[in-house]
Amino acid sequence: MNMIFDQEMCTQCGICTEICPIGIIFQDAQNMPYVPDNMGYACTRCGNCEAFCPEGAISPLFKIEHSVPDDAVLPDITPEQLGLYMRKRRSIRNYKDTIVDRATIENILDIVRFAPSGVNNQPVHWLIVHDPEKVKDLTRLTIDWMREIVASDTPNPIKPVMQGLITAYENGKDPICRGAPHIAIAHAQEDNPMAYTDCIIALSWLELAAPAFGLGACWAGFLKMAATSYKPVIDELGLPEGHVVQYAMMFGYPKYDVCNIPGRLPSRTIWK
Numbered sequence: 001m002n003m004i005f006d007q008e009m010c011t012q013c014g015i016c017t018e019i020c021p022i023g024i025i026f027q028d029a030q031n032m033p034y035v036p037d038n039m040g041y042a043c044t045r046c047g048n049c050e051a052f053c054p055e056g057a058i059s060p061l062f063k064i065e066h067s068v069p070d071d072a073v074l075p076d077i078t079p080e081q082l083g084l085y086m087r088k089r090r091s092i093r094n095y096k097d098t099i100v101d102r103a104t105i106e107n108i109l110d111i112v113r114f115a116p117s118g119v120n121n122q123p124v125h126w127l128i129v130h131d132p133e134k135v136k137d138l139t140r141l142t143i144d145w146m147r148e149i150v151a152s153d154t155p156n157p158i159k160p161v162m163q164g165l166i167t168a169y170e171n172g173k174d175p176i177c178r179g180a181p182h183i184a185i186a187h188a189q190e191d192n193p194m195a196y197t198d199c200i201i202a203l204s205w206l207e208l209a210a211p212a213f214g215l216g217a218c219w220a221g222f223l224k225m226a227a228t229s230y231k232p233v234i235d236e237l238g239l240p241e242g243h244v245v246q247y248a249m250m251f252g253y254p255k256y257d258v259c260n261i262p263g264r265l266p267s268r269t270i271w272k
């Protein structure tokens with residue numbers, strides 16, 4: 001833990017003490033903040049103290065290039081604008097062949113890495129299948145997985161739809177990755193029980209950020225199932241030792257524009 005309070009910049013306002021989620025920042029007799037030696041280990045490096053210090057008196061807990069520069073002023077986004085942006089998000093299942101350049105994908109991942117994670121654990125790793133031919137391989141292998149299940153007595157919750165997907169594939173369609181040029185796979189340590197939720201949050205951020213870059217995305221549920229149970233897909237992905245696929249998402253440039261927002265159920269809410 002390498003939190004440093006700048007003695008000259010600090011105004012002893014106490015905000016850092018108040019907002020630290022772990023409660024390890026105290027104030028001494030002069031109201032100067034400090035972390036007791038035996039408590040530093042508990043810091044999750046969430047950066048809340050750094051984020052809320054009005055004087056910028058707390059040293060970045062991560063390297064400086066990870067911090068937002070002082071002059072980055074957020075333009076006002078109205079609830080209406082944000083609501084329209086979020087409601088217009090759609091699962092995109094038709095893509096142009098255009099390749100998304102790596103820099104654009106890196107820019108999106110550079111946003112997504114700021115997504116929340118349990119105790120700021122940040123367990124999410126990415127595999128970007130950038131080569132469209134390799135995406136086609138994943139579709140082919142997922143269809144092979146379905147063929148094996150259909151031909152066997154193995155129960156599977158999606159078995160009833162598998163034959164239809166196989167037939168669509170045999171008719172030249174891609175019902176698994178939908179002809180997307182790229183796949184994003186969020187993976188993490190298999191023995192981390194919290195990683196799944198964190199990966200889902202990260203992928204949700206990716207899907208939501210995509211339209212701002214002119215991109216569209218769609219969760220790849222069938223691929224995820226094959227990638228967590230069928231050895232040829234697992235081998236094809238070749239994740240680091242001990243890592244498993246938590247979920248997958250296809251993405252690329254949408255072939256069609258979103259023109260309307262379809263209806264959804266009203267919120268079902270209990271108030272107390």
Ligand SMILES: Cc1cc2nc3c(=O)[nH]c(=O)nc-3n(C[C@H](O)[C@H](O)[C@H](O)COP(=O)(O)O)c2cc1C
Nearest residue numbers: 089090091092093175176178218219220221222223
């Ligand atoms: C966990 C999850 C898995 C999904 N898997 C697939 C999939 O394998 N293929 C597909 O075409 N759509 C998939 N979808 C997209 C849903 O069908 C879609 O979100 C739903 O129909 C609502 O449409 P919308 O996302 O445009 O609002 C998945 C969505 C979620 C959240």
